[in-house]
Amino acid sequence: MTTVVLLAGSPGERSRSTTLLQRAGALLASYGVVTQTFGLTDFPSDDLIYARWDSPAIRRFTETLAAADGLVVATPVYKAAYSGALKAVLDLLPERALEQKAALALATGGSPGHLLAVDYALQPVLSALKARHIVGGVYATDRDFNPQDDGSYQVTEEIDSRLHHAVGRLIAHLPNPGSVQLHPEELSRQVAAARISI
Numbered sequence: 001m002t003t004v005v006l007l008a009g010s011p012g013e014r015s016r017s018t019t020l021l022q023r024a025g026a027l028l029a030s031y032g033v034v035t036q037t038f039g040l041t042d043f044p045s046d047d048l049i050y051a052r053w054d055s056p057a058i059r060r061f062t063e064t065l066a067a068a069d070g071l072v073v074a075t076p077v078y079k080a081a082y083s084g085a086l087k088a089v090l091d092l093l094p095e096r097a098l099e100q101k102a103a104l105a106l107a108t109g110g111s112p113g114h115l116l117a118v119d120y121a122l123q124p125v126l127s128a129l130k131a132r133h134i135v136g137g138v139y140a141t142d143r144d145f146n147p148q149d150d151g152s153y154q155v156t157e158e159i160d161s162r163l164h165h166a167v168g169r170l171i172a173h174l175p176n177p178g179s180v181q182l183h184p185e186e187l188s189r190q191v192a193a194a195r196i197s198i
């Protein structure tokens with residue numbers, strides 16, 4: 001079984017970055033990858049403020065991640081970086097928590113100005129956690145999201161296409177792609193397309 005943990009770093013109940021995460025999760029599921037989602041509300045604030053490494057919530061997260069093949073993390077851009085609450089969660093992970101795992105970062109910001117926030121802020125953290133491979137992420141601005149009547153967001157086709165490519169790259173770099181139900185030709189096509197789009 002191939003498993004990927006999804007971590008949502010926005011405190012918003014109605015969140016654009018979490019929308020990207022959910023879409024990535026749906027794409028992974030369509031390839032037979034089992035996903036498990038964590039959000040900020042899964043962690044009691046006291047655990048984060050007092051850095052309770054061994055609290056039940058943090059242990060559940062670290063143990064789930066330890067057993068997974070990859071991590072997808074999504075965050076809003078806050079003050080030119082990722083959300084502080086997300087950092088508080090990542091700070092409680094063991095030193096080599098992403099060793100042997102592939103990672104993908106997704107981010108949303110109010111403007112394209114902080115497009116590189118993922119590269120200069122979040123990716124170094126994933127590297128510090130010893131991610132085996134960090135695939136090129138996806139950055140979307142608020143204009144890429146269309147609010148729906150039910151309160152959800154729909155992403156533009158362009159962003160959806162970028163997510164497809166990013167998820168394809170993640171799958172290609174998972175250390176244990178054994179149960180991924182993706183035809184090898186389709187996988188090659190996605191990886192090739194992703195290379196061309198870089």
Ligand SMILES: Cc1cc2nc3c(=O)[nH]c(=O)nc-3n(C[C@H](O)[C@H](O)[C@H](O)COP(=O)(O)O)c2cc1C
Binds near residue numbers: 016108111
């Ligand atoms: C406290 C705060 C700080 C923000 N700082 C930035 C910023 O520095 N650059 C930017 O492009 N957008 C910034 N934004 C806008 C959010 O990144 C943007 O609306 C994002 O899509 C929100 O994601 P969410 O819906 O998942 O919470 C900020 C928003 C908030 C609430």
